[in-house]
Amino acid sequence: MGNTGPLGGSPPLAYPSGAQIVLAANAPSADWHAVRRTGLGGSDMAAICGLNPYTSPLEIWFSKVGRPVPRRNDPVLDEAALMGHALEPLIATRFTALTGLLAVDGPGTLRHPSRPWIANLDRVTEDDGLPGVVELKSRSSYALKDWLDEPPVDVQVQVQHYLAVTGWDYAYTVALIGGQRTLVHRLERDEELIADLAAIAEEFWGWVESRQQPPVDGSHATGQLLDRLHAHPTRDVVVADATEVEWLLQQRAVAKQEIAAAEIALLEAENRLKAIAGDATDVHTRGELAYSWRPQPGQISWKTAALAADPGLDPEPYRGEPTRVLRVHLENL
Template identity: 30%
Template sequence: MGKAERLQPRATGHRTRSHLRGASRLPRPKCRSSPGNSRDARRRSARRRARSGSAVIEIIHPADRAAWLAARQQDVTASVAAAVLGAHPYTTPYGLWAEKTGRLDPDAEETEAMERGNLLEPVAVTMVRKRHPDWTVIYKDDRAYYRDTERRIGATPDAFVEIPGRPGRGNMQIKTASEAAFRDFWQDPDTGDIIPPTWIAVQAITEAKLTGCAYAMVAVVVVTWRGNLRLHVVDVPLHEKLWIRLTAEVGRFWALVDSGGEPDVDWNRDGQVVLEVYQNSYLDRRDMSADHDLDVLVGKYKSLKEAEAQAKKQAEVLKPQIIYALGNSEAGYTAGWEITARTQQREAYEVRSSTMRPLRIKPRKAENATNF
């Protein structure tokens, strides 16, 4: 069993510049080590229980990615914590509920964006060390998972940093972004200041709080359209009020889960999640005849689908007329439109198996229909 590491503050003396002001300087929690005795992933885990007020922090060193995903399943993790505040661009409260209650399997597959981030993480560390040779960057890439066992909040910090002249140790969250995404979501269009998106700031703050760090920062590597890499390091203030609000919302989330309730569905964002949650049907015919609003909604859906089918038929008649006018030219124009129709080759591919529920609607027979 590995020895649990102790995060001790070092005397440091440098303060990074950032347009973000008012970063809190909080005392670090006192730590004590305790041996681990659980199975599977935790068998190889070094554990530390740190008390910061009433919080008990446990560190788990999972054996592999599967064990790491299993450890995260029991908590609201830093990467999606902003969802409980309604401030996450990809995860909603309902989506988080579906995942944490086992109704939706967490995506264990590595996306292209995740792969880019994982591959460039050590590159980012190297860039920080090169540009700040006086900083001590602690980077282990061991998926160490920190969790508040009472609040059920967890995090996997990327790296820690110790800066001369700056008291304590800092948490350094590492991100990557394309040049376009960085311009659209990180840079203020008027001042050019670099402002981390809210959900990333919440992630960095959560990691700092769980690891007992005195400050937090984000190191973002921007991949330019030429393929070059640019590094930006930005401080993230540890706003105490935000942390208090976040922990309160996480508490309400778990209380809702424990009570058997569920968050409201955001129909503009949660549609695909709902379809995945209810992807499997069973032999049953539900009576929903008393729901007048649903009856209206079903009628509206049917009308829209019929209009969509009709529009598709009309478009299929118009397309060959436009191609006929173009002939073999790949581009052309009219008085009001630019037209392109370049030849493209599509390679053969296999479609992965999937589960779906085709929705078919037809009017009820008059003798069975309910009049409203």
């Protein structure tokens, strides 16, 4: 591998796909958000594929059609995003130290010539005279196992999207794990995956252009979005289509029965494993630790502790935001 060639210390201006730079890297934030509404970016693709635990396809659709969505109130996620951006120069430096390859700033916002695809590359590199994408991530130590062998699927989708936009043949992902360990993976262009993403993107963008809301899916992200969108009801009753509602209620009842059966099977298996362990903490099979049943400290009840310290404590100032609860009244359909 080498770090010299046509890159010349700055991003290349030609892309085999025919992509063009439509917004400079230092453009105002308002311009950047405006351009993002006109196409699908890498993180958008991961979300519409159902791979983002925090952002649903429905939320992406709202953003593309220009409909406001209540902001998620999560200081922890906000801090993680802020620190991830702040750490990018450090992660890029580690990439160069580990690989000997350049990692220069991305060129700005790229647009594919024939598809509603855009890309904002974290960094650009060059290997054997050919340009490539460098995607930088910062993750907690809990994510280590997800990165050991290869990047998580959502990151692979994001990177393949960038390769589709640029027309380039490879990319590197660089993950700083727990602030202590840097993992680098090289990904080659995957034409089959890119074709699948193109089909998904075409269907989704059709919903954007027609302003037809995509189907509601079963993700937690969609549930959280609906909670935010409808946190403050303004009317008591809506008359809905009986056929649709009754079918959904039946589906819900069947799912609850299947969950209950699965929970019984799970508990039976766990109880039998506990019986085998008996008074032992570890169970071995074929010379290896198969499972353990070890003591652990009990959980602390902070509510009990607080009331014991101050029996007159008023809990109301500590109450969280109000939520809406879904309760079914037609159980026998």
